[in-house]
Amino acid sequence: METRVTVISDTHCRHGEIDLPAGDLLIHCGDMFDLFSKAPQRLFSRTPDRIAEMDAWFGRQRFERILCIGGNHDRELETALGRGPQPFRNAHFLHDETVEFRGLKIHGASWVPFLPRHAFFKGPAALADAWARVPPGIDILVTHTPPQGILDASRGGQSLGCPALADELLRIAPRVHCFGHVHASAGQRKLGATLFINAASIESGTNNMLPPVSFTLTSRLN
Numbered sequence: 213m214e215t216r217v218t219v220i221s222d223t224h225c226r227h228g229e230i231d232l233p234a235g236d237l238l239i240h241c242g243d244m245f246d247l248f249s250k251a252p253q254r255l256f257s258r259t260p261d262r263i264a265e266m267d268a269w270f271g272r273q274r275f276e277r278i279l280c281i282g283g284n285h286d287r288e289l290e291t292a293l294g295r296g297p298q299p300f301r302n303a304h305f306l307h308d309e310t311v312e313f314r315g316l317k318i319h320g321a322s323w324v325p326f327l328p329r330h331a332f333f334k335g336p337a338a339l340a341d342a343w344a345r346v347p348p349g350i351d352i353l354v355t356h357t358p359p360q361g362i363l364d365a366s367r368g369g370q371s372l373g374c375p376a377l378a379d380e381l382l383r384i385a386p387r388v389h390c391f392g393h394v395h396a397s398a399g400q401r402k403l404g405a406t407l408f409i410n411a412a413s414i415e416s417g418t419n420n421m422l423p424p425v426s427f428t429l430t431s432r433l434n
Contacts, residue, residue, distance in 0.1 A: 213433070215314045217352070218275070218426045219411040221392025224285065225262070227269055229421050230413060234274035237313060240303070241392040241411055242283025242322055242356035247330060263288060263299055271302035277313050278303035282322035283356040283393065284330035289322075306354060310347055315431025319346050319386075320354035324393065325374045332356065339376040346384050351429060353386035356393050363397040363410035367417060381406070388429065398422055 218232060221241035232238065244266055270278050280303045282289040292299035299305055306320025322332040323342050334342060346353065357374040358364035359381055364373030372394050381389070390409045392398075395416035401408045411425045 213315050213431045214428050215316055215431070216426065216428055217388075218424050219390045219409055220413050220424045221356070221390070221411040222283065222395060223413045226414065226421065227266065230424060232273055232275075232424055233426060235426065236276050237316075238270075238273055238275040238278045238303075239318075239352070239354055239390055239411075240278070240280035241354055241390050242281045242332075243285045243392060244280075244283070245286050245288060247285040247287065263292060267300040267302050270300060279306055279311070279313075279318060279320060279354065280304070281306050281320045281354055281356060282332050284324045284327050284332060286322070287331040290331040308342060308345065310350065315433045316351040316429060317347075317349075318352040318354065319350045321346070322356050323374075324357045325376070326372070336376060339374060340379070343374075343377050343380040343384075346380065348384055350384065351387045351432070353384060353389045355389070355391045358391045358394055358397070358408075358410060359389070362403065362408050363391075363399060363401055364394050365397050366394060367396040388427070390425075400425065 216235035217237045218235045219239045222243040224246045308321050310319040323334045327333050359378035360373035360375040388407045392412040395412040398410045398412040409425050
């Protein structure tokens with residue numbers, strides 16, 4: 213069975229500017245919102261209305277299933293998870309969780325390194341524990357942070373990816389690894405049997421919106 217997958221990330225309240233194709237599965241890799249207050253206030257204030265507006269947008273997209281995680285800018289999502297496991301009605305939030313869709317195993321986790329004042333931060337030991345719990349042989353791994361050394365370079369050339377995640381990749385061996393976080397390294401790279409996708413939707417340095425990434429994946433059951 214072939215599944216049409218579209219991936220976006222780091223939309224920072226500009227999701228309404230993205231024209232998404234119809235498909236089977238939509239994945240959002242986090243940073244739906246913005247950590248800091250900027251003008252106009254109605255877009256960047258931390259209020260429950262932003263979650264409701266995002267949920268309504270998810271509901272208008274033409275996909276059979278929508279999966280998402282949080283990012284370091286998504287403090288209200290981190291807070292909402294304290295009230296219940298699912299902040300959205302029209303999308304399923306993956307929180308250290310593996311789900312199956314059309315024969316594909318998909319695991320998602322929002323954790324990020326190096327940013328203790330941001331959402332979904334974990335220190336080195338906790339990150340190592342979180343990534344060690346990702347099951348091997350999954351089809352799609354969804355994280356916000358890149359692994360260290362893969363599509364993780366800032367505009368200045370600094371590697372911003374997670375070392376602990378990189379350490380686990382050989383064991384996990386996902387067919388596709390989707391993430392965002394480092395806008396300057398948006399793009400794709402195939403290494404071994406894994407396709408790595410940095411799906412950051414806002415171009416670093418210009419603030420232009422980048423097109424969503426789409427691909428087709430066939431279930432291993434076929």
